[in-house]
Structure formats: structure tokens, C-alpha cells
Amino acid sequence: MKKAHILQYDLFTDKLLNGATTLEEIIQADKRDRENLMQKRYSNNQKLTVLSFGGGQDSTALLYLYVNDKAFRSTYAPNDFVVIMSDTGNEHEYTYEHIEYIKTYCEKHNIEFYFITKDMGFHGRTWQSLKEQYRATSTCGSNRFRKNCTVNLKINVIYRFLEDYIYTRYKLRTIGEKAAYWEFVEAFGKITVLIGIAQKEEKRISDNKDLPAWMISTIEKQYPLVDLKMDRKACQQYILSVGEKVPMPSNCKICPYMNLVELLWLYRNYPGDFDEWVEFEANKIIKFKDSPVNLGVFGEKLLPEALKEAEALYGHMTMEQLNEYKMSHGHCVQSQY
Numbered sequence: 316m317k318k319a320h321i322l323q324y325d326l327f328t329d330k331l332l333n334g335a336t337t338l339e340e341i342i343q344a345d346k347r348d349r350e351n352l353m354q355k356r357y358s359n360n361q362k363l364t365v366l367s368f369g370g371g372q373d374s375t376a377l378l379y380l381y382v383n384d385k386a387f388r389s390t391y392a393p394n395d396f397v398v399i400m401s402d403t404g405n406e407h408e409y410t411y412e413h414i415e416y417i418k419t420y421c422e423k424h425n426i427e428f429y430f431i432t433k434d435m436g437f438h439g440r441t442w443q444s445l446k447e448q449y450r451a452t453s454t455c456g457s458n459r460f461r462k463n464c465t466v467n468l469k470i471n472v473i474y475r476f477l478e479d480y481i482y483t484r485y486k487l488r489t490i491g492e493k494a495a496y497w498e499f500v501e502a503f504g505k506i507t508v509l510i511g512i513a514q515k516e517e518k519r520i521s522d523n524k525d526l527p528a529w530m531i532s533t534i535e536k537q538y539p540l541v542d543l544k545m546d547r548k549a550c551q552q553y554i555l556s557v558g559e560k561v562p563m564p565s566n567c568k569i570c571p572y573m574n575l576v577e578l579l580w581l582y583r584n585y586p587g588d589f590d591e592w593v594e595f596e597a598n599k600i601i602k603f604k605d606s607p608v609n610l611g612v613f614g615e616k617l618l619p620e621a622l623k624e625a626e627a628l629y630g631h632m633t634m635e636q637l638n639e640y641k642m643s644h645g646h647c648v649q650s651q652y
């Protein structure tokens with residue numbers, strides 16, 4: 316039991332992981348970590364903590380920390396806790412399988428988990444799913460333009476759902492136009508939202524510049540993996556240390572922010588999705604044929620050409636090597652939360 320506890324905290328700092336060699340060093344470093352955590356706890360007295368779940372390794376590590384680590388729980392989610400994920404409609408099969416597993420896991424640990432699918436009524440009218448949006452608007456997504464898929468398919472959906480959730484759960488009087496959030500904050504203080512951004516991905520942390528006033532006033536975003544110095548690898552190690560399987564990273568199958576290796580992986584694993592994406596891109600190019608700038612998913616180079624380049628550069632990689640690469644890459648990396 317004691318050994319498991321030390322192993323867990325081994326993952327919290329590089330120093331512990333790499334530098335501590337004696338039990339005494341481990342205990343001292345462990346104590347410092349706990350003190351840091353405790354300090355944080357005293358500034359936090361949140362009524363409700365929401366884990367924004369993405370279905371990948373980072374937010375899965377946060378869920379397992381919540382379940383397995385008392386200090387984590389008392390720091391980040393001392394009272395009510397709920398896990399929420401929005402369906403983009405374009406998740407990988409393995410992510411949907413992992414979500415099923417997490418549903419059961421949460422049930423077992425008495426945790427409320429909500430996977431918001433489009434039939435529940437919280438997705439926007441034109442953003443029912445990624446492909447539906449591309450099809451309806453003759454667009455294809457592009458890594459050259461400001462992204463709005465994360466906002467429309469994840470962030471907006473989660474916060475629409477959350478308003479409904481707090482209204483019902485806390486028997487509030489008002490709902491709509493974020494009124495429930497204002498009422499909640501008056502009664503209980505800000506809602507804490509835990510976001511699974513790992514160490515070394517800090518650029519994804521929102522600078523709050525473009526956030527609406529209601530969100531700044533009613534939501535407190537926290538990034539525990541950054542606090543705990545847990546990078547992607549540490550998350551994977553932590554998941555294994557609590558006896559769980561490491562899920563594949565999650566992102567949409569046809570995410571315009573993927574790189575050429577991932578494009579090749581997509582083509583070899585899901586040629587039908589690749590072909591559909593090529594079609595979306597071709598439609599987009601036709602629709603904007605008279606525009607001075609008319610770019611595809613990766614810019615001027617269109618998908619078939621990008622695939623050729625991927626084949627030339629990485630075609631020698633075996634499926635096993637591609638899978639291994641995919642295991643440690645990819646999620647809404649360019650999106651800020």
C-alpha cells in the first residue's frame with residue numbers, strides 16, 4: 316500500500332522521478348508536494364468541480380487522480396464533482412470504446428458522468444457534428460485559419476449543458492442566457508472546471524482575452540497537470556500505476572491540425588474517412604473559386620498531394636510504428652481552453 320503511494324507521487328515531479336534515490340529523499344519531496352497541494356486547497360472552497368473530459372490520456376489521468384488520490388480530491392474537487400464530455404460526432408472508434416469504459420468506471424465510483432450527444436439538444440443548430448458542418452457549409456477545416464470547431468463542438472456544448480445541469484441539480488430559479496451561472500455564483504461561488512492540459516502544453520491555456528464576461532465571472536479554470544508537473548508521459552505512467560489501460564489520444568478523425576504522419580495513419584486505417592475529407596475539401600475549393608485566397612486543409616497543398624508527400628516521407632513506417640506514433644500524438648493541441 317505504502318509502495319503504491321510513493322509510486323504515485325513519483326510521477327508528480329521530475330525531481331522525484333529522476334533525482335530521488337533514497338526513501339528519505341522520496342519522503343521529503345513527497346512532503347513538499349503535499350504542502351504545495353494543501354496551500355492550494357486553502358484558497359479553494361469550491362462547491363462544484365467539473366472535469367472537462369476529452370476522452371484522451373490527460374483528462375483520463377485527472378479522473379483517475381480524483382478517484383485514487385485523496386490529496387488531489389481535497390485540493391481540486393472537495394465537494395460536488397461531475398465529469399462532462401461533448402461528442403464531436405467524429406471521434407475515433409477507440410475513443411468511443413474508452414468512453415463506454417469510463418461510463419462504467421464512473422458508475423462504479425459513484426461519479427456523475429455525462430457524454431453529451433447531439434440528440435440531447437445542446438449542440439448548435441449548424442454544428443451537430445464536424446462532418447455535418449463541413450457538408451452543410453462546403454468547408455473542410457484548415458490549419459491556416461482560426462479554428463472554431465473546438466468552440467462550437469466542445470466548449471459551447473459543455474457550457475450549455477452545464478447551465479441546464481446546475482439549474483436542475485441546485486434547484487435554481489433562473490435559466491437561459493447564462494442566468495443560472497450568475498445565480499449559482501451568488502449562492503455558491505465560482506464553478507471550478509478542471510482542464511486536462513499537460514505540462515509542456517501550457518500554450519493551450521487560455522489567456523482569458525476573448526472570454527465572455529459571464530465566463531470570467533462564474534468559472535474558475537484550473538490545470539492540475541500543469542500544477543503537478545505531469546507531462547504526457549507522466550500521465551501515461553500514472554494511468555498504468557493505478558492498474559488502468561492507457562487510452563489512445565483523442566481527437567477528431569479528420570482534424571485539420573494533424574501532421575503528415577497522422578495523415579498517413581488516417582489513410583491506412585480509415586481510407587473512407589480520408590476520401591470523404593478529400594471530397595469536402597474539393598467542394599470548398601469549388602465554392603471559393605473566385606476568392607483571392609482559397610486554401611485547403613493544409614494550405615495550398617491539397618489533401619491528395621499532402622498524402623503523396625506523407626507517403627514519400629513516411630511510407631516506410633510499418634503499421635506498428637505508425638500506431639506507436641499515434642499513441643503519443645494528437646488531440647485538440649492547437650485549441651486553447
Ligand code: SF4
Pocket residue numbers: 403445456462464465468469565566567569570571572646647648650
Ligand atoms: S480535434 Fe481538431 S477538429 Fe476536432 S474539435 Fe479539436 S481542433 Fe477541431
